[in-house]
Amino acid sequence: MMAKNKAEETKLHERVVGTGELAAIIGKSDRWVRQLTGEKVLTQVERGKYILGDAIQAYIEHASGGKEDDKKPRLIDYKTEHEKAKAEKAALELEQMKGNLHEAADVERLLSDLILTTKSRLLGVPSRIATECENEPADVVEGVVRREIETVLAALAKYTPDKIGGEIDHGSAEDG
Template identity: 65%
Template sequence: MRKKKEEPQVKFHEQIVTTGQLAAILGKTTRWINELDREGVLKKESRGKFVLNQAIQDYIEHLLGGKEDSKKPKLIDYKTEHEKTKAEKAALELEQYKGNLHAAADVELLLSDLILTTKSRLSGIPHRVGATCENETAEFITKEVTREIESALSGLARYTPDQIGGGGDGDSS
């Protein structure tokens, strides 16, 4: 009987695998493996063949977002940014719940109401003053106009932040 010629034993991690075998190991399709090869993520040893350990390391590096020294953002960076954004959102919601932060729509509504009310009061001054100041001195007219303006603007002075969002008695105008 003739002895078989011993072939050099290839270490497991240096084995050459086909596209189908690599796809099965990584749990992906051969199409996915070929796409990664076209993108330069995986490097072929020869047509349809990959060195197992290098292919796995390249795939893991791809999943992590690239080489450590590359300028490309990594998946972990995106996750960290996402968690940071969620924390900021929670902090803003808490401040709004405590009444320290108000929605822009609520502030806009209150300010619009204050402006329209003040405009209406200021617009009514000529009619009110005109009737009472007929044939009066300039000094009397000045005092009367000043009093009416101060009265019209007093609504702005009575503004309180708790009127925003329906928390106060903003309808007392």
């Protein structure tokens, strides 16, 4: 049998590489590799020598912001959350530009005005029908009251969302 040389027996991930070779593999400078070694990110097996597989895994872990299993948020987790928040904000801004989304203050103002206008119209019903119903039987009074309330409700039903951000229709003077 032919004897295999030592280089053929060593698996790639177990191969020992120098600082310059490791720097070339990870796309950084020799100085950067030495700095990571000083920060205990990379571990040398001897001066200027690293086990390729261990060094690459340690560098990837460092580049992604730390170990995933230590229950602490990693830099990459913060970056992902930040990008996700930016995307959500952009989607909301787009919907607002399209008119599909409105500021809470605008909606609150519109609904408040709508409620106050409806309240005012309903409270005006008795004074509007008082003279009309004088000395009338109960069924006539009931019909007049029903008609006036239906008029107020019809005005309320005319509400459309396109009034948000624009002028609000307060009804005509005769509507109350």
